Amino acid sequence: MARRKKRERQAALLDLLEREPFLTDEELAARFDVSIQTIRLDRLTLGIPELRERIRALATRKNDDLRSLSETEVIGQLIEVNLGEMAISILDIGPEHVFSKTKIARGHHMFAQANSLAVAVIDAEVVLTAVAEIRFIRPVQLGERLVCKAVVTSNKRERAHVKVTTKAGADIVFEGAFTVVKVQQENARGWEETNFETGD
Amino acid sequence: MARRKKRERQAALLDLLEREPFLTDEELAARFDVSIQTIRLDRLTLGIPELRERIRALATRKNDDLRSLSETEVIGQLIEVNLGEMAISILDIGPEHVFSKTKIARGHHMFAQANSLAVAVIDAEVVLTAVAEIRFIRPVQLGERLVCKAVVTSNKRERAHVKVTTKAGADIVFEGAFTVVKVQQENARGWEETNFETGD
Numbered sequence: 001m002a003r004r005k006k007r008e009r010q011a012a013l014l015d016l017l018e019r020e021p022f023l024t025d026e027e028l029a030a031r032f033d034v035s036i037q038t039i040r041l042d043r044l045t046l047g048i049p050e051l052r053e054r055i056r057a058l059a060t061r062k063n064d065d066l067r068s069l070s071e072t073e074v075i076g077q078l079i080e081v082n083l084g085e086m087a088i089s090i091l092d093i094g095p096e097h098v099f100s101k102t103k104i105a106r107g108h109h110m111f112a113q114a115n116s117l118a119v120a121v122i123d124a125e126v127v128l129t130a131v132a133e134i135r136f137i138r139p140v141q142l143g144e145r146l147v148c149k150a151v152v153t154s155n156k157r158e159r160a161h162v163k164v165t166t167k168a169g170a171d172i173v174f175e176g177a178f179t180v181v182k183v184q185q186e187n188a189r190g191w192e193e194t195n196f197e198t199g200d
Numbered sequence: 201m202a203r204r205k206k207r208e209r210q211a212a213l214l215d216l217l218e219r220e221p222f223l224t225d226e227e228l229a230a231r232f233d234v235s236i237q238t239i240r241l242d243r244l245t246l247g248i249p250e251l252r253e254r255i256r257a258l259a260t261r262k263n264d265d266l267r268s269l270s271e272t273e274v275i276g277q278l279i280e281v282n283l284g285e286m287a288i289s290i291l292d293i294g295p296e297h298v299f300s301k302t303k304i305a306r307g308h309h310m311f312a313q314a315n316s317l318a319v320a321v322i323d324a325e326v327v328l329t330a331v332a333e334i335r336f337i338r339p340v341q342l343g344e345r346l347v348c349k350a351v352v353t354s355n356k357r358e359r360a361h362v363k364v365t366t367k368a369g370a371d372i373v374f375e376g377a378f379t380v381v382k383v384q385q386e387n388a389r390g391w392e393e394t395n396f397e398t399g400d
Contacts, residue, residue, distance in 0.1 A: 070300060075308070100270060107315050107329040108275070112308035129307040133333045183339075 009034070010042050020170065021054055022090055022147045027169055055079065055090070068127040069120045075112040076148060083123040084155055089113060091146045098142045105140035110166060114176045117150040118162040124182035130159070134176040144168040158182055209234070210242050220370065221254055222290055222347050227369055255279065255290070268327035269320045275312040276348060283323040284355055289313060291346045298342045305340035310366060314376045317350040318362040324382035330359065334376040344368040358382055 009032055016031065017023065025043075029036045043050070055077070071078055076091035091097075097109045111134060119127045140146065148166040155161075159181045166174035209232055216231065217223065225243075229236045243250070255277070271278055276291035291297075297309045311334060319327045340346065348366040355361075359381045366374035 073299065073306075099273065102326055104328065106273075106312075107332075108308055108312035111311050111315070112306075115307050115311070126302055128304065128339060129336050131333075131335050132307075133331075135331050136329050139328060 006042075010046055013039075013042055014046060014048070017048060017054075020147075020167075022051070022145055023169065024051055024145065066120050068122055068124055069116065073116065074120050075109070075116045076146070078120070081121060083121065084152055085121070086149065086151045087117050087121040088150075089117050089148050091148065093140055093142055093144050093146065095142065102139075103142040105142070105144070105146075107136055110136065110140065110146065110174045111176075113146060113148045114150070114164040114166060114174060115178065117148055118164055118176070118178040118180060121150045121152055121162060122155075122160055122180055122182065126183045127180050128183055129178055130181050131179040132176055134174065137173050137175065138171060140168050140173050146173070148174075206242075210246055213239070213242055214246060214248070217248060217254075220347075220367075222251070222345060223369065224251055224345070266320050267325055268322055269316065273316065274320050275309070275316045276346070278320070281321060283321065284352055285321070286349065286351045287317050287321040288350075289317050289348050291348065293340055293342055293344050293346065295342065302339075303342040305342075305344070305346075307336055310336065310340065310346065310374045311376075313346060313348045314350070314364040314366060314374060315378065317348055318364055318376070318378040318380060321350045321352055321362060322355075322360055322380055322382065326383045327380050328383055329378055330381050331379040332376055334374065337373050337375065338371060340368050340373050346373065348374075 013028065013032070016028070023031070025036050025039045028039045032039070042048075048054075066074070066078075066081065067083065074089055076089035079088040079090060081087040091109070091113045093105045093109075097105050099106060111132075114134070115129055115132065118132075119129065146166050146168055148164060150162050150164045153161045153163050159179060162178045162180060164174075164176040164178060165172055213228065213232070216228070223231070225236050225239045228239045232239070242248075248254075266274070266278075266281065267283065274289055276289035279288040279290060281287040291309070291313045293305045293309075297305050299306060311332075314334070315329055315332065319329065346366050346368055348364060350362050350364045353361045353363050359379060362378045362380060364374075364376040364378060365372055
């Protein structure tokens with residue numbers, strides 16, 4: 001992106017953060033091809049809090065308490081949840097998440113973020129994943145921030161479908177289509193009772 | 201299974217352990233509807249070592265060293281590996297693997313065992329998962345032992361397909377079809393260079 005005049009850049013910055021509120025100052029600087037100091041000054045001028053504060057503010061948008069999981073069982077930090085509709089979490093890829101050889105994030109951590117969010121978004125006491133079709137679209141590097149969004153696409157009495165999209169910056173890095181089943185807690189040991197193969 | 205005469209039971213025991221070498225004495229006792237002590241006596245009579253020893257013996261069947269992962273990066277204990285062909289690992293489901301509410305194993309641990317084995321079995325330096333279609337067939341309880349087998353079903357220059365089946369005792373509990381890509385290490389940051397969407 002070419003350099004822009006200050007006023008134009010600040011308007012674009014506001015607009016971009018509305019769409020992608022989890023961008024770091026480093027990522028913003030790269031997007032606008034300016035220094036991190038310039039971004040910080042822009043934020044100060046515009047009254048935009050730093051990322052940590054923005055995340056905290058977003059966290060207050062949680063409209064619902066979780067039912068199927070405790071909040072600590074969600075992999076990543078839960079940012080927003082409307083049970084039965086959608087949920088968002090973020091996961092910062094640290095050294096514990098990457099392959100030693102390549103520093104690329106291991107697939108099961110990205111799966112864990114997506115799968116736990118697909119379960120958490122469902123409004124039932126016990127929810128288990130039945131089927132998932134997942135796609136890793138590009139490798140994620142150490143230090144990247146994954147913003148994961150789960151949207152409930154169908155929700156019947158015994159099962160639901162959830163579409164999950166994970167982004168790093170502006171890039172979609174992971175997509176998953178999850179089918180989850182709602183199990184009566186007393187039946188959780190008797191999975192066979194759930195008619196599992198004949199879907200909706 | 202009805203009680204059998206000792207000689208008949210011991211023959212069946214040998215046969216069963218040939219097919220399912222990871223059964224515990226408890227599971228064997230339940231299968232034959234006898235006490236654990238009876239199974240221990242049968243093993244003694246037949247010269248069958250205890251499970252821990254059987255696993256150790258199987259571990260020596262590893263014909264190949266891993267290339268894409270270090271052995272500690274495989275989730276579970278690696279039991280057998282023939283690079284480019286098949287691999288087996290076991291994972292004992294402990295308290296750290298289950299939901300607090302239901303004591304059912306969390307899906308991402310089963311995915312991690314399967315995914316890491318699908319990557320480990322490939323004979324290339326850097327291997328990444330591209331696509332996975334997975335199915336959780338029945339819930340796995342705290343204390344169950346998961347035996348995961350990965351079989352390479354096709355293996356081309358840039359990508360391979362791996363079928364993974366996980367059993368608890370005699371039950372298949374998880375199935376997955378993985379498409380993995382082999383990346384030149386210097387290209388690992390330039391995933392886009394791998395033609396990812398157009399198949400093999």
